[in-house]
Amino acid sequence: MNPHIVVCIKAVVIKASRGRVVRTPDNVRLNPFDLPAIESALQLKAQCGGTVTVLSMGPPSSRIALAEALAMGADRAVLVCDPCLAGADTLATSTTLAAALRKLAPYELVLFGVRSSDSDTGQVGPQTAVGLDIPLVTGVHRMEPRDGGLRVERTMDLWVETFEVDFPAALTIRPEAARPRDTALGGLAQAFDQRKVELLTGADLDLAPERVGEAGSPTRVLSIKPVTHERRCRFLEGETAEVADQLMDHLIAKGLVD
Amino acid sequence: MDRLMSDKHRAVQRSVRDFCERELRPIAAEIDEEARFPWEVVEKMAALGYFGIQVPPSLGGAGLDSVSYAITIEEVSRVCGSMGLCIAVHNSVAVYPLMAFGSEAQKDRWVKPMARGEKIGAFCLTEPNAGSDAAAVTATAIAGDGYYTVNANKVFVTNGGVADVCLIFARTDPSAGRKGISVVVAERGTPGFVVGELENLCGMRANPVGSIRLNDCRVPADHLLGREGNGLLIGLAALDVGRIGIAAQAVGIAQAALEEAIQYAKQRRTFGVAIENHQAIQMMIAEMATQVEAARLMVYRAAELKDKRLPFTKESAMCKLFAAEAACRVTDAAVQIHGGYGYSKAYAVERYYRDARVTRIYEGTSEIHKLVIARSVLQEA
Numbered sequence: 001m002n003p004h005i006v007v008c009i010k011a012v013v014i015k016a017s018r019g020r021v022v023r024t025p026d027n028v029r030l031n032p033f034d035l036p037a038i039e040s041a042l043q044l045k046a047q048c049g050g051t052v053t054v055l056s057m058g059p060p061s062s063r064i065a066l067a068e069a070l071a072m073g074a075d076r077a078v079l080v081c082d083p084c085l086a087g088a089d090t091l092a093t094s095t096t097l098a099a100a101l102r103k104l105a106p107y108e109l110v111l112f113g114v115r116s117s118d119s120d121t122g123q124v125g126p127q128t129a130v131g132l133d134i135p136l137v138t139g140v141h142r143m144e145p146r147d148g149g150l151r152v153e154r155t156m157d158l159w160v161e162t163f164e165v166d167f168p169a170a171l172t173i174r175p176e177a178a179r180p181r182d183t184a185l186g187g188l189a190q191a192f193d194q195r196k197v198e199l200l201t202g203a204d205l206d207l208a209p210e211r212v213g214e215a216g217s218p219t220r221v222l223s224i225k226p227v228t229h230e231r232r233c234r235f236l237e238g239e240t241a242e243v244a245d246q247l248m249d250h251l252i253a254k255g256l257v258d
Numbered sequence: 259m260d261r262l263m264s265d266k267h268r269a270v271q272r273s274v275r276d277f278c279e280r281e282l283r284p285i286a287a288e289i290d291e292e293a294r295f296p297w298e299v300v301e302k303m304a305a306l307g308y309f310g311i312q313v314p315p316s317l318g319g320a321g322l323d324s325v326s327y328a329i330t331i332e333e334v335s336r337v338c339g340s341m342g343l344c345i346a347v348h349n350s351v352a353v354y355p356l357m358a359f360g361s362e363a364q365k366d367r368w369v370k371p372m373a374r375g376e377k378i379g380a381f382c383l384t385e386p387n388a389g390s391d392a393a394a395v396t397a398t399a400i401a402g403d404g405y406y407t408v409n410a411n412k413v414f415v416t417n418g419g420v421a422d423v424c425l426i427f428a429r430t431d432p433s434a435g436r437k438g439i440s441v442v443v444a445e446r447g448t449p450g451f452v453v454g455e456l457e458n459l460c461g462m463r464a465n466p467v468g469s470i471r472l473n474d475c476r477v478p479a480d481h482l483l484g485r486e487g488n489g490l491l492i493g494l495a496a497l498d499v500g501r502i503g504i505a506a507q508a509v510g511i512a513q514a515a516l517e518e519a520i521q522y523a524k525q526r527r528t529f530g531v532a533i534e535n536h537q538a539i540q541m542m543i544a545e546m547a548t549q550v551e552a553a554r555l556m557v558y559r560a561a562e563l564k565d566k567r568l569p570f571t572k573e574s575a576m577c578k579l580f581a582a583e584a585a586c587r588v589t590d591a592a593v594q595i596h597g598g599y600g601y602s603k604a605y606a607v608e609r610y611y612r613d614a615r616v617t618r619i620y621e622g623t624s625e626i627h628k629l630v631i632a633r634s635v636l637q638e639a
Binding site for chain 2: 025026029063064067068071182183184185186188189190191192193
């Protein structure tokens with residue numbers, strides 16, 4: 001059926017030293033939660049043909065994440081990059097990605113990781129699907145092709161839900177869905193030496209300035225500070241059976257077991 | 259250098275680091291203890307191109323540059339020195355001379371399967387009485403009726419226990435002195451090709467270092483690499499490249515020791531505080547970090563000179579000398595910071611300490627490197 005699969009990925013920040021987010025090539029990498037989405041796309045392509053495009057919005061340092069996705073086997077990489085997009089929250093990001101996806105149309109499937117490791121909102125996938133007005137299933141851990149669409153499974157607490165979705169559709173992919181392949185050194189050489197990351201600017205997207213970047217963002221991150229976990233150590237004393245009882249009492253009192 | 263690392267180099271570093279942390283870290287102590295060659299990981303490394311890092315894609319390799327090569331060796335060695343050694347030696351002193359001096363037919367025959375890791379390479383120069391004094395080799399390869407009859411006793415062969423393709427340095431003209439030495443390629447399985455006992459080494463124990471003996475082994479005449487009499491030239495060219503790999507390996511081991519020392523210094527408490535607060539420890543950590551950084555820069559520079567096709571013999575000797583000496587100092591300090599625990603197999607630093615030691619000895623001792631550097635520096639003046 002040769003679907004065009006677009007995987008939206010993010011170059012996440014590895015370290016925010018002293019609470020400052022600095023996106024330099026040394027300090028960003030492909031969001032680990034996006035890897036199973038890329039892998040799922042590549043496996044679907046292996047099964048039913050088609051092409052895999054990876055798409056990201058971010059500063060120029062995001063190129064490295066897109067090139068890493070090319071090295072894994074993606075066919076095409078597109079970066080939406082423009083200073084006017086800086087300061088975007090999840091809504092402005094989703095608006096921008098939806099506009100870029102319209103440029104990449106036609107597509108059958110849009111995949112996202114369930115969340116990003118550096119901001120952890122889980123909002124961009126669902127919001128982008130809403131922006132595109134296409135069906136969405138979140139938290140998918142399994143998918144198989146069917147005529148004109150997919151059959152997908154997601155786990156909700158103790159239930160497994162099965163959906164049939166028609167193309168075009170959007171999915172957010174859980175890490176269990178697919179174990180990402182290791183990148184071969186030859187793939188990296190080819191991705192960085194021979195292949196290009198295509199660029200889209202704000203002007204390419206036909207979006208009003210007030211809908212993108214900081215202007216299009218109703219939320220603000222006021223500050224970031226590291227969370228410190230204080231560890232305490234308590235020694236239990238007595239016979240083994242007594243120690244075990246004390247330990248159980250302690251765990252029950254903490255609500256960790258019942 | 260314009261930039262320390264390009265995006266490609268960063269991506270190579272992450273990719274190799276992630277792989278090694280997941281696949282090698284959990285078994286690194288065990289394979290050292292058991293002196294076991296981990297085929298299960300070697301096969302995965304082979305599939306990812308680790309055995310043909312700089313071989314062009316047309317011959318089945320990854321087609322990366324020398325800086326990427328150094329980074330790969332560093333990252334593998336950071337987790338497991340023995341495997342860093344395996345791929346460093348295979349890529350540099352086995353595959354590289356075959357690419358640089360081999361005929362098209364020879365590249366087809368050996369480089370292709372070696373780049374895919376289906377055949378492992380070894381460099382067989384050292385003999386019981388020839389090592390630093392390379393011209394003293396006594397192995398012979400006597401030509402006649404389309405074959406060389408090779409007799410050799412090669413020792414301390416890295417990858418010896420698993421090597422399929424061996425570059426044998428032997429005298430094709432026993433009367434010609436230095437100019438009588440040639441390289442013939444012997445394949446495991448040829449009658450007369452004997453894999454001897456493995457060495458019971460202090461470090462690098464997961465690498466099957468051993469002896470290879472050729473007893474009246476008939477090697478086809480077209481297995482001669484380059485021309486007769488060019489053996490030492492091929493050997494020296496291979497070692498120029500090999501040294502970058504060994505230096506990168508030393509940097510990786512030193513980096514690992516530095517990381518362990520930092521982590522330990524933050525956990526271990528004496529006199530009421532974490533020992534990282536003691537100036538004595540801070541002095542050591544500062545020295546270690548500086549040594550590692552300097553060694554790494556020297557390795558990258560030598561590799562970059564090679565990539566730019568500029569002379570790099572002096573720089574490769576310097577980086578090998580400096581990195582090996584640094585690795586020994588840094589791993590020694592890491593053991594010291596760990597105190598008694600550093601001397602125990604319960605912590606990884608004792609392995610790093612043992613693994614680092616040989617980097618001052620193999621592929622040219624520190625002392626030989628000083629001679630190479632001195633010759634080069636004095637000639638420049």
